[in-house]
Amino acid sequence: MKRLLAAAVPMRLRGRLRRLQPEHAIAARAFDAVFYLKTYPDVGEVGADPLDHFMTYGWREGRDPSPDFSVSAYLEAFPEVAEQGANPFVHWITSGRPRAVRPESPQGFRYDVIARLKPVEARIPTARDAAAPRSDLTAAFAVSRGGLARLHVTFSHDDYSANLGGLQLSIGREAARLAEQGRDHLHLYPSRPWPVVRTAADPGVLGVVWNGAPVGLFDPADIAAALSAAAAADEGRSFAIHSLLGHAAEETADILAAAGLREGVFWLHDFASLCAGFHLLRDDVQDCAAPPPDSAACNVCVYGPWRGRHLSEHARLFERLSLTVAAPSRATLELWQASTTLPAARTVVLPHATLVERGRVPATPSDRPLRVAYAGLPVGHKGWPVFQALARRFADDRRYEFHHLGARGDASLPATFRPVSAGADHPLAMRDALEAVEIDAVLVWPLCRETFSFVAYEAVAAGCAVVTGPDSGNVAAFVTETGHGRVLDEAALAEAFESGSILDLARARRAPMLYDLSYSALTLDLAATTSA
Incomplete structure (x- = not known):
C-alpha cells in the first residue's frame, strides 16, 4: 500500500521532495533508471519513480540500481555498511567507488550455496490469488482468429509474454508462427511461481494469455468450462506442455479434454518429470544424474522428499494423455529415457536452433x-x-x-x-x-x-x-x-x-x-x- 501511495505523488512534487533529500541527488549520479525499470517491471507497473523506489524500498529488497553495481555483493564486502543501515549505493559513490569483493568461503562456493539453501516447502506460495469471473474468459474467446477450430494450447511455468529467457523466447516464436497461420493460441501458467508441480490437494489459479494478450487469472475448472462452450469443430487442434511446474496433472488433462485434446507434445526443457530438483543438482550444487528414487543420495538431498510428487503427477499426466516426448538435444533425450518408464507415444529430437x-x-x-x-x-x-x-x-x-x-x-x-x-x-x-x-x-x-x-x-x-x-x-x-x-x-x-x-x-x-x-x-x- 505504501508503494502505491508513493506512486500517486505527482511528478512535480516528487522533484521538490527529492531536492530536500541529498542522498537522492548523490545516487542520481550513477543510477540507471532504464536498467531498473527493465529489470524490475513491477516498479513501472505501479507507476513509481525508479530512483525514488530504489532509495525507499529497492536497496533494502536487494534490488540493484545499475548493471554494474550489486547491492548484495557490496554489503557482503563491507558488513559495517549493513550494520549502519546505510544505503550501499550512496556509500559506494561517496567513498570513491571501492571495488566490492565478496568474501570467499574456505570450503568453496558450493558450501555457500548449501548454506543459503531453502527447504522446498519454504519456496511454495501460500497465498491464493483471486480468480476473475468465467465470463471474462468467455468474452475473450469470442474474439478469435478462427473460432478455436485450430486452437493450440501451451502450458509453462510463467507468462512467456512478460518474462525473458530462452524458453520464453522459444514459446514466443511458436506464438508468432501460430499468428502467421491464423491459429488461436491459449497459453496457461501458474499465477505465482511454483518450484514444484501442484497436486489436486493444492488449489491454484492459472494465468491466461489469449493470442498474445493477457486476459487475467482464472480457476482451472472455469478455463475448462469456457473452452468446452467455445470450442467449434476440430480442424487440427494441438497442444504442447513446456513445463508442468505450478500445474496439476489432472487439471491439465481436464482442460485439454474440454478442448477435445488427448494427443500432444511434452517438451524436455528441464528434468522436472524425473525430480522436483529439475536441474538434477543434488542440493543445487552437484550433478546427480537422476539416481533411483529409493537411493541413499535422494535421502540426503533437499529435493528427495518431493521427488515422489513429481513422479506420480507426471505418471498421471502420461496415463491421461498420449504424449510425444520432444527433446532439444539427443543428450537430453538419452538421459530421460535411461531414467524413466513414462510411456511416450514416440520420441523426437528437435534442436531449438541450428548453425x-x-x-x-x-x-x-x-x-x-x-x-x-x-x-x-x-x-x-x-x-x-x-x-x-x-x-x-x-x-x-x-x-x-x-x-x-x-x-x-x-x-x-x-x-x-x-x-x-x-x-x-x-x-x-x-x-x-x-x-x-x-x-x-x-x-x-x-x-x-x-x-x-x-x-x-x-x-x-x-x-x-x-x-x-x-x-x-x-x-x-x-x-x-x-x-x-x-x-x-x-x-x-x-x-x-x-x-x-x-x-x-x-x-x-x-x-x-x-x-x-x-x-x-x-x-x-x-x-x-x-x-x-
Whole structure:
C-alpha cells in the first residue's frame, strides 16, 4: 500500500521532495533508471519513480540500481555498511567507488550455496490469488482468429509474454508462427511461481494469455468450462506442455479434454518429470544424474522428499494423455529415457536452433591477450563462481582479458562489463555483442545438465570457442561433436590457464567461422521430424 501511495505523488512534487533529500541527488549520479525499470517491471507497473523506489524500498529488497553495481555483493564486502543501515549505493559513490569483493568461503562456493539453501516447502506460495469471473474468459474467446477450430494450447511455468529467457523466447516464436497461420493460441501458467508441480490437494489459479494478450487469472475448472462452450469443430487442434511446474496433472488433462485434446507434445526443457530438483543438482550444487528414487543420495538431498510428487503427477499426466516426448538435444533425450518408464507415444529430437555458416571471422592480432567472457546473468548454477575465480586469479596476468556480457553485472569482479539483453526484437543480441568485442572463448560452465544452451550456440555463432565442464549436458555434447572448444574438469581448467594451453583457443590461431542461427518454432516444426 505504501508503494502505491508513493506512486500517486505527482511528478512535480516528487522533484521538490527529492531536492530536500541529498542522498537522492548523490545516487542520481550513477543510477540507471532504464536498467531498473527493465529489470524490475513491477516498479513501472505501479507507476513509481525508479530512483525514488530504489532509495525507499529497492536497496533494502536487494534490488540493484545499475548493471554494474550489486547491492548484495557490496554489503557482503563491507558488513559495517549493513550494520549502519546505510544505503550501499550512496556509500559506494561517496567513498570513491571501492571495488566490492565478496568474501570467499574456505570450503568453496558450493558450501555457500548449501548454506543459503531453502527447504522446498519454504519456496511454495501460500497465498491464493483471486480468480476473475468465467465470463471474462468467455468474452475473450469470442474474439478469435478462427473460432478455436485450430486452437493450440501451451502450458509453462510463467507468462512467456512478460518474462525473458530462452524458453520464453522459444514459446514466443511458436506464438508468432501460430499468428502467421491464423491459429488461436491459449497459453496457461501458474499465477505465482511454483518450484514444484501442484497436486489436486493444492488449489491454484492459472494465468491466461489469449493470442498474445493477457486476459487475467482464472480457476482451472472455469478455463475448462469456457473452452468446452467455445470450442467449434476440430480442424487440427494441438497442444504442447513446456513445463508442468505450478500445474496439476489432472487439471491439465481436464482442460485439454474440454478442448477435445488427448494427443500432444511434452517438451524436455528441464528434468522436472524425473525430480522436483529439475536441474538434477543434488542440493543445487552437484550433478546427480537422476539416481533411483529409493537411493541413499535422494535421502540426503533437499529435493528427495518431493521427488515422489513429481513422479506420480507426471505418471498421471502420461496415463491421461498420449504424449510425444520432444527433446532439444539427443543428450537430453538419452538421459530421460535411461531414467524413466513414462510411456511416450514416440520420441523426437528437435534442436531449438541450428548453425548456418555466414563466413570466416576477420583477422585478429596474434599478440593480443586472450579475451575470455562469461555471457549471461551472474548466477551460481550457470557457473558464475567458476568465472569469478578465474578472473580474480589471473586478473594481473597480461595473457588474459576478462569480460562479462549480460543484463546485470557484478561490481566485485575485475572484468569489463558490457550490458547485453536479448529479446524478441533482437534475439541475436548476445551473439552480436560477443562478435563485436571479438571474444576468443566463452566460459559456459553450468553446474547442471543443460538440455540445450542457447548461449553455447550464440558463442559459436560469434566465432568464439566454448569452454565447459563434463557435467554440462548438451553443452559438453555440442562441444565434443563439433570441436568448437574444450571440455575440461575444474582442475584441468585452472591448469590450462596456468600453463597457457588455453591460448590455443584464440581467434588468430583458430580462424573460426561465423554463423547465423536458424530458430525452430518448437511444436509447429515437429511434423517434419521423424521419431528418435
